Amino acid sequence: MTTAAPTAPSRVAHRSLWVLQVLLGVFFVVASAAPKFWGDPYAVQIFTEIGAGQWLQYFVGAVELAGGIGLMVPRLAGPAAVGLMALMIGAGYTQAVVLDEPAMVVTPVIIFVLAAVIAWGRRGSIAAWLPAR
Template sequence: MTATTAPVRATATRPGAIRNRILWTLQVLLGLFMVIASGIPKFVGQEDAVRIFDAIGFGDWFMYFTGLVEVAGGIGLLIGRLAGAAAAGLSITMVFAAATQAFVLDAPSYSVFPLVLAAVFAWLASQRRDGLVALRDRLSR
């Protein structure tokens, strides 16, 4: 009596495929958040955004500029080659947002969310650093 065994099927996932899916899921969710919930309200003059930027004291131009930065960063997260640079830029933007909440608007409790986002964006940028290096090399030619 001979025993035959079924061939072992190798999984079709390559190393890092799950990590890549997680990164893309985060990028899409955060990109949509930055465009829809954070950037666009500044363009349409949402009441809360106008009130906050009036309290900052830089005028409407700064609200529109901040909205533009957030929308551009959100779109950049959705573009593979720009994801690392967009995440790095948004990380810096969120640190400034937290500092503004804490020191200019005198609401340090509101600075926690931007700091959490800054940490997530910094992690995304470190995970997408190959894109940052490729972009740097492309721009330095």
């Protein structure tokens, strides 16, 4: 019985993943994390409604910043995508349950799917962080 050798991703797939990583990374750094650090009134309002205090706003901003930067570093792209997927699960739960805004779950779901595509495409970088068996 023979097994097929794993194939390297095509150039188009590799470049497409990089475009997606950079776009999503810039989104997280500029449009998502930065307003949380600047104290944007909308961000302050949302985190006030959550009721956990403003420390959570800065924590989420830091995670988004780290994830956005991580998407643009080859060794970190896969793990960063997985971390952002976890963050989007929390965001979706918070939108649907804590803030009682189920329609707002659409954005975290879309971002989760985009991060999942990156995580799958960069699964080799995830495996590199796992202990060898």
